[in-house]
Amino acid sequence: MTLTHSPAATANPDLDPGQSAGSNVEHGERVRRKDGDLILTGRGRYLDDIELPRLTHAAVLRSPHPHARIISVNLDAALRMPGVVTALSGGQAMPLAGPVPHYYDPAVAGERTAEFRCLAVEKVLYVGQPVAAVVAETLHEAEAALKFIEVDYEVLPFVTDELAALEPGAPRIFEDWDDNVLIRSAFAEGDTDAAFAGAAHTLREEIRIQRYNTAPMETRGYIATWGLDGVLTFHGSSQNPHPLRSNLATSLGVPETKIRVVAARLGGGFGHKFHGYPEEPLVCVLSKIVGRPVQWLETRSDSMLVGAREMVHHIEVAFEDDGEIVAWRNLIHANIGALGSMAGWGMSFVAGMAFPGPYRVKNYDVTSLAIVTNKAPWNGARGYGKESAALAIERTVDRVAQELGLDPVQVRRRNFIPSDEFPYWTAAKRLDSGNYDGVMDKVVELAGYDALRLEQVSVRGEGRLFGVGVAFELTPEGGDFPGDLVRGFDTSTVRVDPSGDVRVLTGVTSPGTGNETGIAQVVARELGVSVDTVTVYQGDTDVSPYGYGNASSRSMNVGGGSALLAARDVKERLALAAGVLMEDDPAALTFADGWITTTNGHRMRFSEVARAVFTQSIAIPAMNQPQLESTRTYGPDNLLHVPDEHGRVSPYPTYPNSGHIASVEVDRDTGVVRLLSYAAVDDCGTVINPTMVEGQFFGAIVMGIGGALWEELPYDNSGRPVAGTFKHYLMPRTPDLPEIRIGSQVTPSPFTILGTKGAGEGGVAGAVACIANAVNDALRPLGVTAHQMPLSGPRVLEAINTAVPL
Amino acid sequence: MSTTQPPGSAHAHDELPSSTVTLIVNDQPRSARCPDRTLLVELIRDELGLFGTHAGCLNGDCGACTVNVDGRITKSCLVLAPAAEGTTITTVEGLGEPGALHPVQEAFWEKDGFQCGFCLPGQLFATIDLLDHEDAPSDDDIRGALAGNICRCTGYQKIIDSVRCAAERTARTPD
Structure with a gap:
């Protein structure tokens, strides 16, 4: 079964979703989106559209310092401001709410942990940490009153760089830890040292992926209504309402039966709306105090505090003359900020676990360090570390091809796990099924790969920087993590x-x-x-x-x-x-x-x-x-938590995969990358609704493109985040993109009842890697590489400027 | 992410310079008294109760709050409510309704030109505005027309397919 998405293909009346509404459905049928007419006519109700009587509005005062001790908080002047109903400091909140339970507590994995309150009590650990809150009749009044809260801080030394955080004398984020490392995750198979010693070639790269997040168009928001009957109703833009209910019960010390969580219609999630945020119990406490519903809405700049993905790969690869990769070694430094209770830190684990991707490489030694710093905490972000791993894996595969003068498609084919070797074990995954060569065949054809290479020769002949990028993505999905409320x-x-x-x-x-x-x-x-x-x-x-x-x-x-x-x-x-x-x-x-x-x-x-x-x-x-x-x-059958005789486990049951090919041109004078073409083919097993699956794949690809080229959450030297609006945080827009062409292969999972593998996340990782490979391919004539993401104009120009003049 | 006040609760309005704004919204005469600093998007949502218009950034960047003001598509977070005095406004609620969708809404449903729907009002207004000016828009025309409207879910491809579909239909059935 092959589905190719193009204007011509969707014009096929047999695939016309308008024809199928109301009739019986078969798997693979293009039924159009339920409630589409409500959403299209402005009748969908999101969090901020909920009308409750006597609603009040909360605003949060956030730390201006990356690291400081709170000496005192004085709310008196704020309480006298017009419209103010109440104000709350961290000290006052202490008896009203316990620590915010972690989305997945590192302690469950046998690691260190830390506690986070809804409002900081003794110390602030990052710029933007909630310190105090005001409730007022209107949001404008609540925001105005924040300026009248007086907080006396003792500023402390801070560290935002992950390498500096590893130095012996570095400021410690958590005083009871003896260093700034949360967790060291190791994944190894075979004898990597021997493989490196015996290999014909080795090479080493340092590859950095930047801090960025998912920026859903609707930010977060919560409304707590604590009724006189003791029942707490919590409307929230949450991806996980039941676990959030359990955690609110724990934090607030009330029976879980007294809490109802209602997830409103979400304006996008992508991990940003996983729970563990301080504002969740905060609005509940505030509602209890004022005896009225309290709403808090995340501002756009608040949403840009949330980090993800920032990692450095110190990666080495060993390979033979024919392109066979025999070993990988990788040390990952993940800058996870000040930890928090959200779901972000696990991305550092997954970035290591994802090795060695879709390749049959029997020797690898990968260690991932989650390092805490005085940046704001991470939450999960679509890709969840797999995009970081794919970038490192796919860049090094391309470097191998380059060193040997081989075609990057050929090197990938040389190393793919053959389709008759599934289920296929790695140190921490049992891959369910796959036909990677089949996907590669389809994407090579869809992209017109051979023609792109010919075009490259002629364009390069004109002295222009034209690159073709190839990448393959393997996406572990459906994770099951016993010990906390994250199950498969x-x-x-x-x-x-x-x-x-x-x-x-x-x-x-x-x-x-x-x-x-x-x-x-x-x-x-x-x-x-x-x-x-x-x-x-x-x-x-x-x-x-x-x-x-x-x-x-x-x-x-x-x-x-x-x-x-x-x-x-x-x-x-x-x-x-x-x-x-x-x-x-x-x-x-x-x-x-x-x-x-x-x-x-x-x-x-x-x-x-x-x-x-x-x-x-x-x-x-x-x-x-x-x-x-x-x-x-x-639950799928392929979840294995009891180590087998080789000590292997598999917390992810299914493994969708995709092949990506793009072409770019780099402006030699400005470093600006223009994306010329993009084609990708995915295999997520059985497809229930091709239209929806395509939509997910397109969205994931463009999210990957945005992260590869523009989106970034940088910090300045004073430890403050720089991006607070979409004028700094550059999202992909229509003129930035070419027509994106996609196709599909179906290799059902033998371990799920429907044969599905999961769609939604797949595409981000492949796109990040594909764009990185395309840009670096374009830069090849200059003899330079650009391995610090995103590949924005200034950063690519920096790489161009390192070229030795001819 | 915007909000001033639930309708009927006039608390702060008395203390700030305020105006009564009278305008036509979705063919209905409407008026509301609000502080002069109120944004048009806040007036539309919080005073008039038309929640189909969304606020994604309050900064003019994302386009989710787009409405039509006197025939021009306008980011309603960049206009003060009193500046809309006497105007005629169409919001997404005024384009069509379930069972009687605007042809552009039909095309977006058929081609799956939205997922979460948050940015959708802006995409619809940008498309309608394009098709009002261009019978047969080129791909560059389409991409240019949508440049002010960020979508995080779709990657735009199915939005562009929807615009093409709407353009073909509009061309087929001129009114």
Whole structure:
């Protein structure tokens, strides 16, 4: 099955999604987005659109210092400001809320940890850390009052550079640690030293990926309403409402049954809306104090405090004359900022775990250090360290090709894990399935790779800097991390009403990707009804079963999988009833097009049978559970936490992959990179809805392109973040991009019930690596490399200027 | 990310220089009294209750708050509410409704030109404005027309496919 996305392909009436609405769905059908008409007409309700009576607004005073002791906080003047309802310092908040529970506590992994309060108490560790809060009748009044809070700080020495943080005399971020290293993750196989000693060639590079995040168009926001009945209702832009509920209960010291978390419609997530932020318990405490609903909205500049991805790879590769890579050695320094309780630090682990990518390399020794500094903490960011690993892996594969004078496609083919060697073990992964050569074949064709190389020869002949980039991405997905509320399974309920309408209540949430459409398709197909009669409920902890929400491209694997199992249960009960009513063998009935049909052609409407189960005693004599409802939990089979005889585990069950080819031209005078063409082919296993999967892939690719060329969250020498608006943080815009062409290969996972591998995250890593390779290919005639991301004009020009003049 | 005040709660309004702004919104005469510093996007959302217009940056960078003011597409976070006195405004709620979508909305649904939907009002207004001026826009025209509207979800490709689809249909059925 090959799906190529181009204007011509989508013009095919057979693929026209408008034609399919309302009809039965098969896997792979282009059903259009559920609730699309509501969203298109401004009727979608996001967090800031929720109207509550007597709502008040919170604003947060943030530390202006990267490291300082708080001597005193005086709220008196702020409390006298117009409209102010209350103000709160860290000391006052202490008895009202315990530490913010970690998204995934490093202590669970046997590492150091640290506690973070909703407002800083004794010390601030980064510019932007919450220090005090004001609640007022309007947001403007709350913000105005912040200026009247007096905080006396004793400024302390700070460190924002990860190497400086490793120095023996460096300021320590956490006084009870003896250095600034949170965790040292090691991944090794084979005998790397011997492989290096015996290899024909070796080379070494230093490759840096910058601090940047995901910048969803809707920032975060929370509304806490603590009722007089003691029930806390928390509306939040959260990707994981159930774990957030559990953590709020812990932090606030109230029974979990007294908390309801409702995740509003999300304006994008990408990891930015994983929980663990100080403002989560803060709004709850404030609501309890004022006895009214309290809303806090993240400003755009607040959102740019959140870090991710900043890593340096000190990487070496050993290889033979024919391009065979025999060993990798890599020391990763990840600058994770001041840790925090969010989900960011784990990216340093995954960046190491992802080695050796899609390659059959039997010797490697990779160590990743998560280093704490006085920068703001990370949260998870789409790619979750896999983009960093792919950049380092794919840049070194290209360097190998360059050293040997081989084609980079050829070197990749030489080293791919062959498709008959799956499942394939590495130190911390068991790869489920794959056909990497097949993906590479397709992307070479789609990109017109050979023609691009010919074009390169002629353009270079004119003295211009034209580059072709190749990259291959392997994306571990669906992570399961026992010990905390980050799991690889999920739960769905399927319920059929007397009307025959179907409800799916699932623990998987949607950050705006559209997985509700895919889950509805799976259930509709199983029950043989129109997808329009299936409604998916997500995000309300009083409605859906406990689940882990949205992360790691898990939604179809486990949300779709559990919904499928529940739908099968319900179908079985309907079949029993239909069998009685139509006097036929339940196992011989066909469910299709809203009808249940017997072998001899008798049929009843699905809705008639559903109603009969509720209303006709005759319909249910053989059924011990006449309710048309089932709740099932599902997780993929390929999760292995007990080390095997080689000490190997696999916390990720599925491994989508993709091939990417781009061409660029670099302006020699300015360093500005112009992206000329982009083609990519992905394999995420079975595809439920090609339109949605394409949409995810396009979005991921462009997020990768943005990170490769423009997006950055730099700090100045005084330890302050520089970017606070989209004038500094440069997002990709339409004129920056060429037509992006994508294709698809389907290699189902043998370990998931639907054969899916997960779509959503895949594409970021390949795009980062592909652009880096294209730009460096363009710079080849100058004999220079650009290995500090992003490859913005000034940075590429810096590399150009290191060239020895001819 | 904007907000002044829930409708009906006039607390701060008495203490600040304020105006009554009268305008036509989605064919309806509307008026609201608000502080002079109120942004048009705040007036639209918080005073008029039209939450379909979104605020993504309050800085004119992202375009999510785009509306049509007297025939010109306008980032409503860059206009003070009193400056909109006497204008005629269309917000996304005025373009179409479920069951009776604007052709551009239809094209965006069919070609999946949105995911989370947050930036969508701006993309729709930019597209409609382009097609009002260009019957057969080139790819460069389309990319130029959308330059002021950031989308994080889609990577723009399906937005551009949607604009092409809308352009073809508009060309086919001139009104």
